[in-house]
Amino acid sequence: MSDISVLYDHPGPRARARNRILTVCFAVVLAALLWFIYARFNAKDQWAAAHWNPFLKSSVWKQFILPGLFQTLSAALVAMVLSLAFGLIFAVGRLSAHRWVSIPAGAAIEFCRAVPLLLLMFFLFFGMPFLTHKPFPAFWAVVIALTLYNGSVLAEAFRAGIRAVPRGQSEAAYAIGLRKHQLMRYILVPQATRAMLPVIVSQLVVLNKDTALGYIIAFPELLQRGGNELTANYGNVVAAAIVLAAIYIAINGAITIFAGWLDRRLAARGSRSTARAEAAVLDVATGG
Amino acid sequence: MRTKRVVALAAMVALAFSAAACGGNDNKTGGGGGTSAATGVVGKAQKDKKLVIGVKADQPGLGLQTGSQYEGFDIEIAKIIAKGLGVDAANIEWKTTVSANREPFIQQGTVDLVVATYTINDDRKKKVSFAGPYYVAGQDLLVASDSTISGPADLDGKKVCSVTGSTPAKRMQTDHPKAQLQLFDGYAKCVEALSNKAVDAVTTDDIILAGYAAQSQYAGKFKVVGKPFSTEPYGIGLKLDDKSSCNKINDILKAAAADGSYKTAWDSTLGKSGTPAPTLDASKLTNCG
């Protein structure tokens, strides 16, 4: 049901009155809740100017927040590129007709999807050095962990996308004599990618959020610089967290809107596999 | 295909970011793992005229990152040592370390030295060696100015906050298990919790607590109980078998105590709160065995 308003009749006078009452009640409750939060925070001096003034200084932005943001976005972008490669390779591997390829590929994907990101990061950052006797840079601990996790999610997305391409395409390809790897390369993967584009972009949001875990291993991303170091200077822990949350919401929201625009543009272009791919892909992009 | 071009462009942008980020972030220390037996840190200082020193970034008065600079007593000591090894202050690369990754950073070679309120204890001596101590702190409690807590014995059933992986946290767990221990990744969060009465005390070394209590936004709200219940000798962390460097650093510290640079370091940082500089007891310097 794409037209949600089929769930309820067009409101008549009684329904409108009832809706208005419910609206007012709910709005009052919401306002009371927000006021309660505001007042309690006020009692603890969270709205004091001293906490918020640092954010009006451009030096604070230049020295703490912008460098942290740059690291966050760099890690997210690098991880996205690497995981696209990883995802494509493993998706094609899993779809292979040769069992000695598809089973290890499948096992690798399942393993990477099941292990929590934080565990991977800890292992790479604290554990690897015991093995290699060399330092493991925090940036690469974050990026590799993200690549493994996100790559496996994208692998599943690619698999769903490839499966969603209409069967007629493969049949036609075989009919004109293309082999399996040519079929993949020229027919299936390009169409699957176009269908996967919105998912890929929204996974970027997930990557962005997950780089925040890097602060636990002292990767100087946004939470570490803005949440730990900035607050050690100014003692404004809660105010800083609110500002950082706003930054994340703004950036991730923008990426999501872009993904939605991309989605609409592709659907408008009438890629037939898009609609089926969307349904197949929905169960991939959740909760990350 | 347009898609291909877009993907290629995205890949180039991402690689550019990666190069920029890596360049600034990675610390590719030349050479492999172990210390070359003869020279170690001293040798590296002589050869490269550069040092990578791990310090704290969130401890006011001791090691605080104020924008692009690091300031504090530990920083000044580190500069004295570097100068003694022939490295200019401008050639020091400062690296932020948190309590839990000081040993890994030394063992892996991410940093050459650690001067980060680093308490010397037997457990750690198994993994790294220590020069110094350059200051002896004591574990203490930070409480609200009107609190009646006068020592760790009063903490039974109360909430005390510290940082994961730190010695004070471990001591709380072993010696005072009846106290409820709240752990965070940084003291700023502990102090914030204390100022909102979510915890009853913050515990770590007295000198760190004093640094926080002295910050202008917390003026008058806290007091340090003033009865330290442990001795925390602060040492300079370096690789486990680097004896010659360890001895050299101890010599530098002795010289600093004698020629007044130690006192200057104190006065320009923690001394601003009015406490007079302690004297560095040269006889207690560990014999790097």
Place this chain on the structure above:
Amino acid sequence: MHVFTDPENQRAYLAAFGWILKLTGASAVAALALGVLLAAMRVSPIPVLRGFGTAWVNIFRNTPLTLIIFFCYFGLYVNLGVSLSADLVRNNFWLGVVGLSAYTAAFVCEAVRSGINTVPAGQAEAARALGLTFSQTLRLVVLPQAGRAVVAPLGSVLIALTKNTTIVGTIGLIEASNEMKQLINDHGDAVITIFLVFGGTFVALLVPTGYFFSWLANRLAVRR
């Protein structure tokens, strides 16, 4: 292997995973209830409810879970004084549950909403023709059918939730990732063993769960 023959470490390992399971269980129930409620709000005829639901989803989907758990401790507990238990550890546990539920509910809401979209419009129109109200339509006709389509995405959400519980460690709860970090620092020689045991436990928990939900989704799939 000597690391795990030490009963002290075994107890710590079991306690750590105990927290993971408890967090997952409590948060899953709360998130499911809250998520369905949010989905109902988002499709309801009342604009304020729709706006609230949309705002909730947009805020919680775009903020890192790390910050949300942080706000639970510093916002709810420290500043608003919401104390969920006298015991510090239990309090942190419940604060973690609140944060995880609020975050996961946003994803449950979106999954349920897309599930509602798969129910043919004719069903809702027929319900209206019978004179059923909005809540009756939702409760008796749409959600039961939507539920069948929603099983697969909800399975993924549950798996993601289990992994996300490790983030509650940032407010001091000694769950699996914190415990693993401590063990690695204390026993650097057994790093691979430790990682394989902890990672392997998660794999053992989550891979069968994934297969179960795929099987369930296939069983319940509506053949149209």
